Amino acid sequence: MRSRSALLSIALTAVYVLFFLWYTPLGGPLSPEEIDLYLERIAADGLSEADQQSLREFLETDTGGDFAMVNAIELREPPSRVEGVGPQESASDVLNKYMAYMWPALLRRACHPVLAGGAAAGAADLWGLDERARAWSQGAAMRYRSRRDMMEIATNPAFQPSHAFKQAAMLKTIAFPIDPWFHFGDPRLLGALFLAIGLLSVRLLASWPRRRASA
Numbered sequence: 001m002r003s004r005s006a007l008l009s010i011a012l013t014a015v016y017v018l019f020f021l022w023y024t025p026l027g028g029p030l031s032p033e034e035i036d037l038y039l040e041r042i043a044a045d046g047l048s049e050a051d052q053q054s055l056r057e058f059l060e061t062d063t064g065g066d067f068a069m070v071n072a073i074e075l076r077e078p079p080s081r082v083e084g085v086g087p088q089e090s091a092s093d094v095l096n097k098y099m100a101y102m103w104p105a106l107l108r109r110a111c112h113p114v115l116a117g118g119a120a121a122g123a124a125d126l127w128g129l130d131e132r133a134r135a136w137s138q139g140a141a142m143r144y145r146s147r148r149d150m151m152e153i154a155t156n157p158a159f160q161p162s163h164a165f166k167q168a169a170m171l172k173t174i175a176f177p178i179d180p181w182f183h184f185g186d187p188r189l190l191g192a193l194f195l196a197i198g199l200l201s202v203r204l205l206a207s208w209p210r211r212r213a214s215a
Contacts (some may be wrong), residue, residue, distance in 0.1 A: 005206035009199050017196045020188055023110045025146035031063040034148070043154040045163075058177060059147055061212060067179035068141045069150075073170055075137040080168035090094075091169045098165035101158065106142070109149040113182055116140035132172070141178075 020166075039056060047055070077092035085094050106112060122134045144150045153159065 005202045008202050009079065012198045016191050019191055023145070023188060025064060025066055025149075026145060027064070028147055030059055030066040030151075034151075035059045036195055037157055038151040042151075045160070046096060051186060059151070063145045063179060065179065065180075066145050066147065067141060067147065067176050067177050067182050068143050068183075069177050071140045071142065071173060071175045072136045073138050073140075073173045074099040074135055076171040082168045083163050084165065085168055094165050098162050098169065099163040102153070105153045105156065105159070109153065110145040111149060111153070112143055114141050114143050134165070 001081070035056065038059065039052060042055065043052060077091050079085055079089065079091045079094040081087070084097065116138070117140075118138045119136045123136065126134055
């Protein structure tokens with residue numbers, strides 16, 4: 001029984017370590033060569049010079065760690081009728097077509113939303129912006145494992161056909177990264193908690209026969 005509980009403890013620990021290594025960015029900051037390559041790829045997509053400059057600054061200040069992209073979105077109803085969009089489809093339907101590519105690409109790289117929801121009202125506080133910035137449909141914060149992961153997703157040629165769905169579904173959007181950042185729902189913290197509970201449970205179960213025998 002003791003050897004079985006030891007093997008189970010080792011297996012639980014190994015699973016957590018493997019998850020931790022997959023979920024944690026280990027590649028370090030982007031190199032200048034990588035930055036130039038990504039910017040060359042993204043420039044071909046028609047990104048404005050101002051957006052390219054903001055992106056360059058973001059990539060050149062890479063910490064090597066994870067970050068979150070905060071998004072505010074106003075959907076376009078009805079959506080633009082680009083190729084692949086049916087006459088009865090809503091903006092949410094079209095956005096789901098875009099995310100059909102994004103979800104597998106994101107999850108493979110340990111990128112996922114940390115919060116998401118529909119707007120309960122217009123902007124409660126609006127400074128330095130015109131009234132068009134008051135109305136939003138939904139908001140989200142997406143965790144990216146690294147800036148490298150974000151650029152690998154964004155510059156993948158498979159991403160391009162679905163990008164038209166994003167433009168068709170959104171009337172306006174704003175997205176900006178936050179780094180450093182922290183949230184108490186980090187799966188590594190939750191995983192460590194569950195691992196501790198699992199190891200304690202294994203230990204208690206292993207000692208149960210001895211307790212019964214001595215009782």
